[in-house]
Amino acid sequence: MRTSRLAGVATMLGSATSNQVGAAVGAHAFATIGPAGVVAVRQFVAAAVLLPLARPNLRRFTWAQWWPTLLLAAAFAVMNLSLYTAIDRIGLGLAVTLEVLGPLAVALAASRTRLDLLCAAAAGAGVYVLVLPGTASDWPGIALGLLAAACWASYILLNRLLGTRLPGIQAPAAATAVSALAYLPVAAVLVAHGRLDAAGLGYATAAGVLSSVIPYAADLTALRRVPARFFGMFMIVHPVLAALAGLVLLGQALRPHEWAGITIVICVLAVNGIRRRSAAVVPRRTAAPAGSPSGGSPASWRRGSRTRSAPTARAGIRTAAAPRSCG
Numbered sequence: 001m002r003t004s005r006l007a008g009v010a011t012m013l014g015s016a017t018s019n020q021v022g023a024a025v026g027a028h029a030f031a032t033i034g035p036a037g038v039v040a041v042r043q044f045v046a047a048a049v050l051l052p053l054a055r056p057n058l059r060r061f062t063w064a065q066w067w068p069t070l071l072l073a074a075a076f077a078v079m080n081l082s083l084y085t086a087i088d089r090i091g092l093g094l095a096v097t098l099e100v101l102g103p104l105a106v107a108l109a110a111s112r113t114r115l116d117l118l119c120a121a122a123a124g125a126g127v128y129v130l131v132l133p134g135t136a137s138d139w140p141g142i143a144l145g146l147l148a149a150a151c152w153a154s155y156i157l158l159n160r161l162l163g164t165r166l167p168g169i170q171a172p173a174a175a176t177a178v179s180a181l182a183y184l185p186v187a188a189v190l191v192a193h194g195r196l197d198a199a200g201l202g203y204a205t206a207a208g209v210l211s212s213v214i215p216y217a218a219d220l221t222a223l224r225r226v227p228a229r230f231f232g233m234f235m236i237v238h239p240v241l242a243a244l245a246g247l248v249l250l251g252q253a254l255r256p257h258e259w260a261g262i263t264i265v266i267c268v269l270a271v272n273g274i275r276r277r278s279a280a281v282v283p284r285r286t287a288a289p290a291g292s293p294s295g296g297s298p299a300s301w302r303r304g305s306r307t308r309s310a311p312t313a314r315a316g317i318r319t320a321a322a323p324r325s326c327g
Helices: 002-027 030-054 063-090 092-099 101-110 114-131 139-162 170-182 184-192 198-222 228-250 256-279 281-287 298-302 310-320
Strands: none
Touching: 002 030, 002 063, 002 092, 002 198, 002 228, 030 063, 030 170, 030 184, 030 198, 063 092, 063 139, 063 170, 092 101, 092 114, 092 139, 092 228, 101 114, 101 139, 101 228, 114 228, 114 256, 139 170, 139 198, 170 184, 170 198, 228 256
């Protein structure tokens, strides 16, 4: 289990870094194709890469697989558009800081101990210090950032659910395809007005690979290795990476209070990580029955059953069959 958790953490860190570098690269295309155009190209690139890799058989999807896939597609579409519009209005660091409140909400909702709540509260304080909103703040931009946060929280929970119902990266592939179809009118308008120049298309394409293809697949893999609440807490690292990406790629210098906020976030992550490592022994010795998967439900373990239900067992078989090159 320890090796699986470490692999999950490494996967989440790579996903987060790729996501923020892609967001910074995509911001360079705002002047020509706008945030909606960047999101449209992102979705097209993601669909073009993920569909051939995953090859989901959409005709065989059951309703139990379709409804979370459609919700995930809606989360993709709204999350990306609201985030990129917020980046255009209030900057990368602040927009991503607001967006990360979604994973923080997941961590709070799943908290079971006082230390979990203290970690979440300290992380929230770090986010506030990092942002320091004032009367001159762009409130529409902030509202868009919060909308992206709500979509990200939904993304985490839906990906967790779909990880038990579809193998490999079929879920993000199918959801991205649906989202890409929704953005076809945006692409048609850009083409009609001659706004799809080479530079903007190049930046948006790079953003599609870095911020869509890699994170979608990596997050699905990570959520099979770590609990949803730990995933939510770890994603607090995104403001840190966004601030660094903004500094290096967009020339956005950090102020003292921003460095202070980053330091608080890093300390919270360190405390939370140490606590999770020390508590990991308890489920293995007392809660998890022999043969239970590392990602199984603690509630089902506490019921005392040593045999998985048929649906769970089938989901485990499908997950194990996922191609390693895709996940």
